[in-house]
Amino acid sequence: MSNQLPVINLMGPTASGKTALACELYEQGGFELISVDSALVYLDMDIGTAKPSKEEQALYPHHLIDIITPLETYSAAQFVEDACVLIDDIHLRGKTPILVGGTMLYFKALLEGLSSNLPSADAAVRAEIEEKAHQQGWEAVYAELCVVDCLAAEKFKVTDKQRIIRALEVFKLTGQPITKLQAEQPKNIPYRYNFHNHALLPDRVELHERIEKRLKIMWDIGFLNEVETLIVKYDLSENLPSMRSVGYRQALEFIQKSDQSHKKQQEMEDKSLFATRQLAKRQYTWLRSLQESHKFKTYLTIKQAQEDLRNCYG
Structure with a gap:
């Protein structure tokens, strides 16, 4: 459709090089960057999220970075709402948005829409579920889900803790299974956008090497000090969504519960x-699940992606 607004989605696993690609595109002019990362939204969580530095952000400004404190929550629904406003504003400025990141739930929510009118997260209900897990084990919590929402239980494993919590939370708040509500509710699909989907899917051995190097740099430049500062500044607990981020969860547990040997x-x-x-x-x-429903261009190497993106948007 001629009236659809173009949106470039640049996806990839952690440490795949997607941010550098987006910044390279930005340098060509005519683009603005929107972060699609559930950890980069948090203020003061810089090292463990591999957040672009202040200098890098000055050169390559990203929307949706540093928008809430680690004590707050940010949902996929909020992301879609914020992203759609930004996308429209960017087009009004005569530019094209590049959405870059690795939080695939956010991309899926933007591409396919979310079920509307599901209840928001409830801290008290979640605490109740997590306390039961602490006292009786996750098997007991999963058994409860099997009783109230057998369809959800069929989809989840006992280890899918966040999904189990959400399904039980919705049932406790509404009295109805989340699978029933999701089936009944319409999707809010942003039809006015024309998505151009690109994904970096490097060889896993190479990616694992990049991850190991990134983590070593994190430790070397003071990631533990960052977490200690966060604990003091925000009085953090392990139950906060921000502290469920990879790296932060392990560092917080180490600082609070070990002898630090x-x-x-x-x-x-x-x-x-x-x-x-x-x-x-x-x-x-x-990513592979999204590829089943949406048109994608995928790249094994950063060089391959650079060449194609230059041809597409240069």
Whole structure:
């Protein structure tokens, strides 16, 4: 459709090089960058999120970075609302938005829309569910889900803690299964956009090497000091969404619950590396799922992506 507004989506797993690609495109002029990252929204969480530095942000401004404190929450629905406003504003300025990041739930929500009228997260209900898990184990929580929403239980594993919490939360707040509500509610699809989807999918061995190098730099430049400062400034707890971010979760546990010996620190660093690799694995899975429903261009190497993007948008 001729009246559809172009939107460039640049996706990829963590440490794949997508931000550098977006900045290279930005330099060509006529673009603005929108971050699609559930960790970069948080103020003062800089090192562990590999957030562009202040100098880099001055050169390559990103929307939706540093918009809330680590004590606040930010949902996929809020992202879609904010992103759509920004996309429209950017087009009014005669430019094209580039959405860049690795939070695939946000991309999926933008591409496909979200079920409307589902209740917002409720801290008290979530605390109740998590307390049951602490007292009786996640198997007991999963068993409760099997009773109230067997369709959701079929989709989830016992280890899908956040999804189980959300499904039980919705049932406790509405008295109805989340699967029933999702099936009944219309999708809010932003038809006015024409999405150009690009994904960096590097070889996993190469990606794992890049992840390991990034994490080593994080430790070297003071990531633990950053988390200690955050704890003091915000009185953080492990139940906050911000502290569920990979790296922060492990560092917080190390600082608050261990003897902070060299051995414990090495264990924490190993856990962070494993968790980051698992994150990348989930991001690959999300991307391949999105590819089943949407048109994509995919690239194995950064060089390949650079050449194609220059041809497309140079």
